[in-house]
Amino acid sequence: MSSFKAPPKKSLGQHFLTDRSYIERIVLAVDPKPGDRLVEIGPGQGAITMPLLRRHCELTAIEFDRDLITPLMEASEGVGRLTIIHKDVLAVDFGKLAGDERLRLVGNLPYNLSSPILFHALEHAASIRDMVFMLQKEVVDRMAAGPGSKVYGRLSVMLQAYCTVTPLFVVPPGAFRPPPKVDSAVVRMVPRPPAEIGVADSQRFTEVVRAAFGQRRKTLRNALSGVCDGAAIEAAGISPDARAEQVEVAAFIRLANQVPAAPAG
Structure with missing residues (x-):
């Protein structure tokens, strides 16, 4: 790793994983098999990249920091075939990258971008087989x-x-350089089969959920007043006097499916 001379960049939220025991646990969690299409988001200094390459021989990495690209390529020589996409991950079309295959995503996600990356992955869920991400523990708890x-x-x-x-498991601050101020955690996400999801209109579902949680102290009747009426809420089997944090995921899906689509502008 001597090629990596640049210190972690605070502006990019960089915290490089250095503890070998946690690196091994992440690689075991991914457990790549022949034929898998592995894509790593934010390889950093290659802590997870190189062990995955040794196991799998081939990996695509998405890295925004130009200063890390040459050291990563040098470190991968003789280890495996590393392809680096120098781009903001939010600008990467996972569907196009997957082609006829489905991707297995892995990454130590920057804290300041974790939610946008998760939502970006959701938009391409049909092209993704699974995701093993390390994020702030607080975010994993919410997920x-x-x-x-x-x-x-x-x-x-x-x-x-x-x-x-x-x-999957918690990773303490001391496993990173520099240590973050909070615990991290590793999580696995597996996209559901389309037939199992049941969301009739993804945009409408997003709008209903956003409005419901927009003002948490309000009842659904009040929080959703601009989206639907009490009758629609009751038709979904939910009390209009309930608050969003009391309502299960399946009920939100039923509710969104009850709401008529907004007229075309």
Whole structure:
């Protein structure tokens, strides 16, 4: 790793994983098999990249920091075939990258971009087989939370509607350089088969969930007043006097499917 001379960039939220035991646990969680199309988001200094390359021989990495590209390519020589896409991951079309295959995504996601990356992946869920991501533990807690939890919210509902979300293990600050101020956690997300999802209109579903959680203290009747009336809420089997954090994912899907589409502008 001597090629990596540049220090982590605070502006990019870089915290490089250095603890070998946690690196091994992440590689075991991914467990690449022959024929898998592995794509790593933000390889950094190659802590996960190189062990995956040794196991799998081929990997595509998406890296925004130009200063890391040459050192990564040098480090991969003799290890495996590394293809680097120098781009903002939010500008990468995973569908186009997958082609006729489905991708397996892995990555230590920057804290400041984790939610946008998760939603970007959701948009391409049909092209993704699974995702193993490391994020801030607080975000993983929100992703996997159930109704009634203090951290159950829009992120929980949106992700669980389209994916099975399974927290795997916690990674302490000391496993990184520089150490972040909070714990991290590794999570696996597996997109659900389209027939199992049941969302009739993804845009309408997004609007309903956003409005419901937009003002958490309000009842659904009030929070959704600009989207639907109490009758539609009741028709979905939900009390209009309930609050969003009390409503399970399947009920939000039923509710969104009850709401008529907005007229074309």
